[in-house]
Amino acid sequence: MVLATRRSVVWACPFFLVLLVVCTTFVIDIEWNQLIPASPSSVALDGEYCLRLSDSRHDIAVIEAQVSTQETTTTLIKRKHVLVASFFGFHFDVYMTLAWTLKRVLMQVPQAQIELFAAPFYYGFEAVVGEYGLYDGVRRDPEELLSYIQSNTTVDTVVLGTCEIDLNQIHSALLDEWDKRAPEEKFKLVCMVHNVQDTPWQANIGEWSRRGAIRLVTLGEHVGKSFRNMFEEIAEEPLGGGGYEYIPIDLHIPVLDVSGLPAKSANRSLARAVIQGSFDTTRRSYYNFFDELIRSLHRNPEAWGYNSLSDRASFVPNYQSLVPPFELALVGSGSLEVPQELAYMVSIHRGLDYANFYDLVASMDIVVPAFADNGYYEHQASSTVAMAVELDVPILATRRMRKAYGYIDDDRAVVTRPAAMSEVQALLALRTGSLSYFLEQDPDGVMGLFPPLRALVNDMREMVNGGWVRDPADLRRYKERLWRNNEEVVERLLADM
Incomplete structure (x- = not known):
């Protein structure tokens, strides 16, 4: 039995023979500290795929206590x-x-x-x-x-x-x-x-x-x-x-195991985002999001795929652009007023049945939480997070969100933005593949002078380089593990x- 790591290949000792009946070849992800099956058909045991490795030198004998078949359970x-x-x-x-x-x-x-x-x-x-x-x-x-x-x-x-x-x-x-x-x-x-x-x-x-x-x-x-x-x-x-x-x-x-999710090009530009939830401004920062989006459009309309406002009331898509114009879907219930400037960018969808809801959200490139306060981090679970996982759409999350919703603390499920970078700024960086629109706020290069700010820039680069496109096979393995944990x-x- 071979345990393949990112850094080396380790041959299992005879002690592991007890696992041979139920385990095939596994990939140990050192960053996640757990065994992940090499394929979806691999046998999942005890929700952690045979064993979980601690960063400390955990006594390997704990494996014997963790190995159990579903029949035994x-x-x-x-x-x-x-x-x-x-x-x-x-x-x-x-x-x-x-x-x-x-x-x-x-x-x-x-x-x-x-x-x-x-x-x-x-x-x-x-x-x-x-x-x-x-x-x-x-x-x-x-x-x-x-x-x-x-x-x-x-x-x-x-x-x-x-x-x-x-x-x-x-x-x-x-x-x-x-x-x-x-x-x-x-x-x-x-x-x-x-x-x-x-x-x-x-x-x-x-x-x-x-x-x-x-x-x-x-x-x-x-x-x-x-x-x-x-x-x-x-x-x-x-x-x-x-x-x-x-x-x-x-x-x-x-x-749920929703079927018929759309196949998406791995080379597409980020053009479709969704905010999902009731149109309650005490729960989601709709108007703050709108205001920042309008300011960004005034500064860089071409980066969003729009023409400058000029004497018009609304930003109009630039269909001559090499990439599709950015669209924001709001899916939920209640009343919400969209600024006139965003009339061509923002669409509102109310009262969808589940079939149409699944189709619409699954067609998106990314889910934006837009949480308004601490409630969804401390006291209440947001359905938006599970919905994004369900429909294979990555959610734009901070480390704080990954920690609160531990089941999405996995790069397969999220795009991680630094907390100092707003959701609008992160969307623009992901869309353009560049931090230039963010770093133009720092013309003197102060961010490179201090370690915390250098770390921020490094995290932003990691976010952009990682992109938002996720491998459907990886997402399937991730969800199968989640279902087994359930x-x-x-x-x-x-x-x-």
Whole structure:
């Protein structure tokens, strides 16, 4: 067995023979500190592809504890009758991704079943459920949930898709049903949570945590950390805060396996960007983005593929340009006023069904987050991040974003801009393949005089040289690993681990 690194070739010692049955040739990525299969067909184990290497000299014997087949994992599953439910009319794309993972895991478990209780799906998502096989059964009305649980003592897991809304609807009756059941009939409450600052429902957590009957599922690492910090503070209260410090918190990334994604030329110019989300200016800096884009157009219209404004009200595309004019799509809901200067550049798309939404966003070159404040870095997970991964469009991220959303801390998923460089500046640099429009703000060359500023310039050059075009095969391997990690989360959940 050969372990191929970027720098050398290492022959595995006899100790590794225990892995030979389940592992083929792997590529060790020293920068990522993990084994990545040499091809998508390689066997993925324990979500980290056989082993994870630390920068420190980790005892290699840990491999023995990490090697396990999925068959072995599923034998530990003790929860086999799962209900996925929500009274909330939205977030179905999030909790149905978890339902899809549950289905993939439980289809290998004898006598397992999943039931869905949810309001009707909007925007054609019912067709997505059918096309991608997210759930095969009948969708029941959520108002039937309690009566179903009361009449079926085999139910051992209840997943609420938006606990901030859902638990308030049924807390007392659901808790009463839990208390009535015999010890061997108790169920686990699994709360999918979206925003740690949405607090009214949190008053109900204590009753469930005292019973050891609740666990949380978050959509981003930073949200999980915020809940963990809050729970640890509560746990220091008298009587241990009702067992808050023992509440398990899991991470499940809502990324589907969307098919039919467009093939794109590797030699194209960056011409199409998208900002996705509700048109709420407290969440995304639309107007700041517009203002900076207009200033940049006044300075360098030809770099964006437009004619100078002259006496016109709007910048008009220069169709004689060697590269296509830049376009910005805004995809979401609500009201937003686009400045007249950007009338030819900016398009607004509201009320798209999922098929058209997928087609539009997947056609883009890059996703721009345009976050307005710290909320999406600290308290709440943005659907934009998972959407970009889902549709194979790199997201323009800072190191801070990569750290908050740890699952995109991977060069295959993002284009990393230095925080000192705005999103508009980064787009122009990527579009032109040049830093000249940024460095013209430093005519005296001050940036080259001080180490931090030299580091900034180096990071900008690395961003430009790396480009935004990503290999579809690399993206596929990246997402397959993500899906396997999701399966591991569900396996732990169903095994009470």
